[in-house]
Amino acid sequence: MKLTANDIDASSWLVSAARPTEAGQALNTPLTPASNFVIGQPGREYARDDGTPTWESLEVLLGGLEKAHAVAFSSGMAAIAAVFDQLDTGSVIALPDDYYQGVVGLATAGEQRGRWRIERIAVADTASWVRACGTSDLIWLESPSNPLLTVIDLEEVCKTARKAGSIVAVDNTFATPINQRPLDFGATVALQSVTKFVGGHSDLLSGVAVTRDERLLHALRKSRELTGATPGTLECFLAVRGARTMSLRIERAQQTAQVLAERLATHPSVSVIRYPGLASHLTHAVARRVLNGFGSVMSFDLRGDAAYADRVCQATRLIHHATSLGAVESTMERRAAIPGQEHLPPTLLRLSVGIESVEDLWRDLEQAFIAAKV
Numbered sequence: 001m002k003l004t005a006n007d008i009d010a011s012s013w014l015v016s017a018a019r020p021t022e023a024g025q026a027l028n029t030p031l032t033p034a035s036n037f038v039i040g041q042p043g044r045e046y047a048r049d050d051g052t053p054t055w056e057s058l059e060v061l062l063g064g065l066e067k068a069h070a071v072a073f074s075s076g077m078a079a080i081a082a083v084f085d086q087l088d089t090g091s092v093i094a095l096p097d098d099y100y101q102g103v104v105g106l107a108t109a110g111e112q113r114g115r116w117r118i119e120r121i122a123v124a125d126t127a128s129w130v131r132a133c134g135t136s137d138l139i140w141l142e143s144p145s146n147p148l149l150t151v152i153d154l155e156e157v158c159k160t161a162r163k164a165g166s167i168v169a170v171d172n173t174f175a176t177p178i179n180q181r182p183l184d185f186g187a188t189v190a191l192q193s194v195t196k197f198v199g200g201h202s203d204l205l206s207g208v209a210v211t212r213d214e215r216l217l218h219a220l221r222k223s224r225e226l227t228g229a230t231p232g233t234l235e236c237f238l239a240v241r242g243a244r245t246m247s248l249r250i251e252r253a254q255q256t257a258q259v260l261a262e263r264l265a266t267h268p269s270v271s272v273i274r275y276p277g278l279a280s281h282l283t284h285a286v287a288r289r290v291l292n293g294f295g296s297v298m299s300f301d302l303r304g305d306a307a308y309a310d311r312v313c314q315a316t317r318l319i320h321h322a323t324s325l326g327a328v329e330s331t332m333e334r335r336a337a338i339p340g341q342e343h344l345p346p347t348l349l350r351l352s353v354g355i356e357s358v359e360d361l362w363r364d365l366e367q368a369f370i371a372a373k374v
Contacts, residue, residue: 005064010178011247018061018240029057031237049225058208058236061243062198065177066190068212071220072236076173076193076207077102078229083169083189083209084110084138085223086216091116091137096123096152098145100171101340107140123150124283126157133161141187142171143180144287147299147335147350149274151283154290158186167216173197173326177210178250179293188213189220194235196326199242200249204235249328249355253296256361257353261298263362269369272301272345296353297325299335302369306346309334311372313349318356318364325352330361 002021005013020029032052037044044050051059055072063070073079080103087093095107097120111118119136121128123145129152133139139161143152154170161168170182173192182190192198194206211217224230254277261275273280276287277294287294302309313321313332322331323338332351336344353361 005067010065013065014061014247015244017064018057029053029237029240031233033233048228048230051230052233052236054233054236054240055231058194058206058231058240058243061240062177062194062208063210066181066183066210068183068190068210069217070208070210071217071224072194072231073207073209073224074229074231074235075205076191076195077106078224078227079191079207079209080171081106082220082223082227082229083167083191085227086167086219087116087138089115092119092135093117093138093140094119094121094129094132094136095140096121096142096145096150098123098148098150099140099142100146100173101338103140103142103171104340123148123152124286126153129153129157130160133157133164133166136161136166139166139168140171141169141182142174143290144174144276144295144297146174147274147297147344147348149174149276149281149297149299151276151287151290153286154180154182154185154187158182162186162188174295174297175291176246176250176295178247179254179291179295183210183212185290189216193326194239196324197246197250198326199235199239200246200327201238201242202322202324202327202329204232204238204242206231206235206239250293250296252355253353254293256355256358257296257298258294259358260351260353260362260365264298264300264365267366267369269303270300271303271347274299297350298353299348299350301345302347302349304347306334306336308372309347309349310337311374312368315368315371316364317367318360319351319368325350327352328355330354330356 059070168187170187172190189211265273275298319330
């Protein structure tokens with residue numbers, strides 16, 4: 001009998017699911033570089049409408065992981081835009097005050113065109129989120145948030161929002177389904193950038209929306225079809241390959257992140273450290289309740305100025321001075337240097353911890369703090 005995600009651990013599901021099972025087939029779903037198919041097979045005529053076996057492999061893998069259905073997109077932003085596309089003109093959206101810059105741009109552009117009205121709420125203000133559930137058509141949550149790593153009480157907010165009839169969307173990119181299952185808390189849809197932890201190797205762009213709501217599932221598929229936001233076959237193949245090791249990569253990276261965060265918390269070059277796994281973190285208590293692990297992304301403020309922070313990023317030898325996150329290699333950047341992020345502390349560095357040796361990463365940070373001094 002075929003195993004389901006209810007039968008085995010998430011790590012086993014990621015390794016075993018979405019593979020061909022017939023005798024003589026390849027063990028991995030092969031690349032299917034096709035735009036159209038021979039008419040006659042039900043449900044498979046044109047790739048933009050019907051997908052390919054390679055897409056389906058990724059959707060089965062990630063959907064089953066959350067005991068739901070997944071819709072793969074060309075990027076994380078494409079998945080996000082498809083959710084926003086479900087809103088009627090005049091809708092009200094509740095957004096956190098700390099969230100992904102791409103969503104900032106999308107939401108702001110829509111508000112300026114009169115498509116919707118935005119209400120901003122502090123990430124950790126659970127009471128305000130609960131109040132917003134009765135007046136907002138879309139509750140948009142990102143937890144942990146980017147880049148301040150604040151954790152939302154998803155259990156309380158999702159429960160209230162669903163009772164009020166709001167769409168509850170959770171950007172689960174930082175936590176991944178390994179550390180957090182928003183749908184289990186009552187969220188309508190969970191999204192993640194497959195580019196990050198799922199792919200894990202900085203070599204693809206893709207996104208996914210996962211839901212148990214049949215109406216929304218069909219609507220997201222139709223939005224993907226009509227906008228042409230379809231994922232590439234190669235990208236899906238690489239994403240499945242990367243997802244096979246996601247559980248192991250996250251386990252290793254977050255163990256290292258905890259050690260680095262604890263050391264950075266007492267380092268004289270650091271004034272503030274933000275990591276949900278630290279008892280000093282603003283939402284540590286919530287994180288312990290809603291997360292299965294604290295993840296591998298942190299941010300910290302350096303003592304000094306923006307120029308010093310820039311030099312630290314440029315002085316690392318092992319940690320790459322690059323944007324994005326969730327890959328096998330560690331990356332670090334000064335977020336306030338990015339257009340639209342100027343409101344952040346000028347010396348805030350976001351560090352995505354990879355799977356390198358913890359001692360090598362620590363030595364790299366220490367030498368960069370020293371080398372950047374003038």
